[in-house]
Amino acid sequence: MTSLAQLTLLLVVLTDFAVLATSRLSACIRAIAFQGLLLGILPLLVHADVSVHAVGLAAGTAIIKAGILPWFLRRAIREAAVRREVEPLVGYMASTLLGSAALAIAFAVAHALPLHLVETDLLVPVALVTVMIGLIILITRTKAVTQVVGYLMLENGIYLFGLTQSERVPFLVEIGVLLDVFVGVFIMGIVVFHINREFDSISAARLTALRE
Amino acid sequence: MPNDTTSAVIALAITLIGAPIIPGLAARTKAMMTGRRGSPIWQLYADLAKLGRRGVVYSTVTTWVFRLAPIVVLVATCVAASLVPLDGRKALLRFSGDAIAFAYLLALGRFATVLAALDTGSSFEGMGASREVTFASVVEPGVFVGLATLGVIARDSSLSVMLGGTALRTASAATAPSLVMVAMSLFALVLAECARVPVDDPATHLELTMVHEVMILDTSGPDLAMMLYANALKLGVFSAIIVDVLIAAPRAAGWVGAATGIAILLGGFAVVGIGIGIVESVMARLRLPKVPLYIAGGGALALFGLILVLR
Numbered sequence: 264m265t266s267l268a269q270l271t272l273l274l275v276v277l278t279d280f281a282v283l284a285t286s287r288l289s290a291c292i293r294a295i296a297f298q299g300l301l302l303g304i305l306p307l308l309v310h311a312d313v314s315v316h317a318v319g320l321a322a323g324t325a326i327i328k329a330g331i332l333p334w335f336l337r338r339a340i341r342e343a344a345v346r347r348e349v350e351p352l353v354g355y356m357a358s359t360l361l362g363s364a365a366l367a368i369a370f371a372v373a374h375a376l377p378l379h380l381v382e383t384d385l386l387v388p389v390a391l392v393t394v395m396i397g398l399i400i401l402i403t404r405t406k407a408v409t410q411v412v413g414y415l416m417l418e419n420g421i422y423l424f425g426l427t428q429s430e431r432v433p434f435l436v437e438i439g440v441l442l443d444v445f446v447g448v449f450i451m452g453i454v455v456f457h458i459n460r461e462f463d464s465i466s467a468a469r470l471t472a473l474r475e
Numbered sequence: 476m477p478n479d480t481t482s483a484v485i486a487l488a489i490t491l492i493g494a495p496i497i498p499g500l501a502a503r504t505k506a507m508m509t510g511r512r513g514s515p516i517w518q519l520y521a522d523l524a525k526l527g528r529r530g531v532v533y534s535t536v537t538t539w540v541f542r543l544a545p546i547v548v549l550v551a552t553c554v555a556a557s558l559v560p561l562d563g564r565k566a567l568l569r570f571s572g573d574a575i576a577f578a579y580l581l582a583l584g585r586f587a588t589v590l591a592a593l594d595t596g597s598s599f600e601g602m603g604a605s606r607e608v609t610f611a612s613v614v615e616p617g618v619f620v621g622l623a624t625l626g627v628i629a630r631d632s633s634l635s636v637m638l639g640g641t642a643l644r645t646a647s648a649a650t651a652p653s654l655v656m657v658a659m660s661l662f663a664l665v666l667a668e669c670a671r672v673p674v675d676d677p678a679t680h681l682e683l684t685m686v687h688e689v690m691i692l693d694t695s696g697p698d699l700a701m702m703l704y705a706n707a708l709k710l711g712v713f714s715a716i717i718v719d720v721l722i723a724a725p726r727a728a729g730w731v732g733a734a735t736g737i738a739i740l741l742g743g744f745a746v747v748g749i750g751i752g753i754v755e756s757v758m759a760r761l762r763l764p765k766v767p768l769y770i771a772g773g774g775a776l777a778l779f780g781l782i783l784v785l786r
Contacts, residue, residue: 266651273652276779284772355768363775370786388786 268308272389275301279396283362284355292336295412299328327443340408353403365395386427394420479565482733486562494711495519497748504752526700536596544591545701548584552705555580560639561715562736569635574622592690603689613767614667617774621657624781638719656780658720663773665713672755674766718743
């Protein structure tokens, strides 16, 4: 693995922590978009041979993860007029500590996994930590948009894990990209659903107050 | 051929003389980025000279603790500086475990400042002291994790071996990522340690928001000069550590190596000074409850570096 790939993987971990520690939603989305861009570049760096297939995969990933999905999320926060995560279930400080613990666990566990790793020794722990931090965000945040960001991060981790296998099973990675499209639909559904429900519940509360 | 002691003394002297340029560089960078002319780079020298000529006023409620504090701070910082291999070769003082002594000397200086602040009996200074201690309790673990990372790479607990030895230089291909993490973490923590912008604003004089400045409100004259100088010196020492961590090229023996070391040291002053100026220009001071999170983030970077080395 080249040092450029290593650097990219480290930046992926840093974006994980950036999302974990920021309360501002637009900053979260910017971080996850940057992570998407990094993931787009990674396949080209990890595998030495640059084929049409690899370039296509990289371009597709970058366009979906760094372009379309962040654009969609930005639209969602603009329309819902939410700016920051107000009440996370676990505080930012505790989340950062949890994230650090996840980092330690990921690096400890990565070596115990029965994988035939040739040159991707940083790839597996980074994939694991991205999955775990994604899970932490998914569990501890209350805003729908942040949860979607957490889900995206979880999916990014799975994509990274797929990269370790992609030379043998390129199909897996393609499935990953397809999953992205699914996520896009998922975001649409969840955001619209949550916002609708939020506004409905507010108006419902008002209605009951009027009645009493 | 200069031996280790001579070159260490020269490097220490240059740090002692040159450190006050760093806050000046930071202020100048900030002024230039905001379109002002700004104060001269050697402003702190002028301030120190002015304060040195003035008399001291002691509040009647203060005791010897208050009078002792500036001396303790200055001496502790100077000794800490002499433990660090400033030119990337050998430090003036070196023994096994001096990295821990280094961290605790800085902590001793902070302890003296806090005691002096409490000794004045002013509620504002007490508030500043409580904030300083709160932040320090998060900064110190981060610094320790960073030093531990260097220690694991060098397999030694002396700063001279960690930063001046060959361990960092030879293993650079495998350890480069974690060294970068440690350097980033140290830069983030220095801003907290030396009371710079995301944590504390040296330019503000509103008691409610000050942290470090409020603790030395009652300090005056030469005492204040000592406090300000010690803070600048701390910046100088940390910038030396940061460039030592980042620049992996081994320092040659002889005069050429010594000169290179000094040049790198001065370059480090410039980089850190300008870096602080840029940070101060592009971001505002964080809200107080956010500060521990920022510092913990800096510590997490160092922890990441440690994990990368240990794996």
